Amino acid sequence: MTATTDHGVPATATAPRTVATFAEIALPDAVRDALSEQLAALPDPNIDIDRSTARLLQIFATLPTDIFQQVLDFGRHVDTPGVALVSNLPVDAELPGTPTDGGPSTDKTSFVAEGVLLGLSGLLGEPMGVLTEKAGQLIHDVVPVPGGSKTQTNQGSEVFLNFHSDIMHDVIGRYDVANPDFLVLSCLRADHDGVAGTFYADARDISAALPPTVLETLRSPLFRLNAPGSYVRDVADGQEVLSDPVPMISGHTAYPEIAISANGVHPLTSGAREALDILQEVCREVAHSVHLRPGQALLINNRKGVHARSTFTARYDGQDRWLQRTYVRRSLWNVRYRVTDDNRRVHY
Template sequence: MNTGHITPAIVVNHVALHFVTPEAEIGSEVFIDHATQTLAQLPESIRSAIAQFHQEPHVSGALLIKGLPIGQLPETPPTPTTPTSKDHTSELTLLAVAKALGEPVGYKPELGGRLIQNLVPTQANQDRQVSTSSKVPLMFHIEAAFHPHRPAYLLLLCLKGDANAVTTLASIREVLPHLSDDVKKTLFEPRFRTAVDESYLNGRTNVLGELMPVLSGDTERPTMVFDADLMVGIDDEAQAALMALSRAVEAHHTGVCLETGDLLIVDNAVAVHGRSQYNPRFDGTDRWLQRTFVVDNLQASAPDREGRVIMTVFGEALESHSPRAD
């Protein structure tokens, strides 16, 4: 799918790659060290494209690498946590690229903090605003807009695609010229708050975060924090500016239908992403992505982190809960 707007930078792998996976737990430092070494096996064209994107993101805020190795695949699991018999080629591929961009991390509420997360449609979540939905479009958002340690990059590796499932993208670089000066001025002011994604609450009540701007930095090349579902303006003018941004994102986005071996890298400060609705079959052949998050460094999250898992707690405990119930 392409709406005629700026599409991700694309680099294609034309080399047959065969990675040797280590006998180590995925997410362990042994496995990650092996992934770091594996990076050197990628063609120079891919390593150069990743390095360039890391230094200066493409105007789309995204880089698409095609033709990466994923190994032998079993049937698509019915849930993200269902054990499978697959080998670890795709995990090695994903972590090799992640290490070229920074440090891969997990977030405890996201599938227990797994560094590599399986994203598959589930029957229970078809109609919800979560990554395992299918019957509803995922609204545009940056990843973890509410989080003090939000990822710098989101990586999505396609193991099995679906021709009707489109990953949508919109870059602030393209959207900005379509906003009025008054709207831009308001978006640069700390007049917005963001609720917490329900998956991070674990039974606690939701709360709005601290005041923050939507746009920051250079007025001509800003970064963006935006979530169409969870963010609100604190006054009428701020809310109107947020709605103007939302309309511009909807009008000036593109889409990528991910295929087997595609890796989409999204700069989480430049581009928002979403997904179209689609119709899974729940027969073992459905769309299957793997996801990992990358931060610039591990130092910033050190007080909230155990190993590579960020443990930040959000929300307020319900009165009926004991202090340790959460």
């Protein structure tokens, strides 16, 4: 993983120390092999997700203490990096073809990748599902889909997926409250040409790079987030559904939070529009970038920063790029108003 810049926290902040905004974690071969042996013996975790995640916590608790703590600290402290690349993870011995309909695959007979994804997720919090994103599945297959190739969604490939947070429509008018605290992205198969890049821009780096007047505008409630593309497509008949006015950047100066919707942001003034354009430019300037390969996973803090994806060529031949993703909350308690009647991990 390489960074284009590392600004640290703003000079005017009162942070106790300068922090790195990305991290790299590599498992030793012996640790990878020990995990692989245990994960290969597990059944499909979707059969009994609570039991599976309990067993996976036991397995991942056998990681070396330094690595175990680094992942735990990623999820629990305000001053830790916003993104971490975990490498040399176990992989499935064989993979079926990449799904072409958005997944999940019905041909997958081993579940090592799912175990890796849920095991890492469990160290950060609780995996959650959302009915309007992958039909409430806890494990999302992120693959190119022919009909979505030019959309600002995870089905896309032909257009740059703009810097964004993963958000969700909410009748309370705020799309940045019940959204995931973290995402975990695990690579099962790279794209044909190996060029698909995932980018992460940390709000600390962004704030440090912005002119003070622009930052002040972005911290003002002058923006309305559009609902995610999946909600607009599947629920709203293609019509825009906007949030209440919110700021783009909020929170403590040293430890800011950022929220941008991939499907569009509506600035309420000309100054807000200009600030939004500058924000996207600065995101590109400060972003960390990585080209995910099998055996690698990204831990992404969905509040500390925003992420993006480059274009790549999809062939829809069963060998396209295939990631798996989880949405993770530190706790499901404060989104209990959204829980569905038939599944306590799946929300409206």
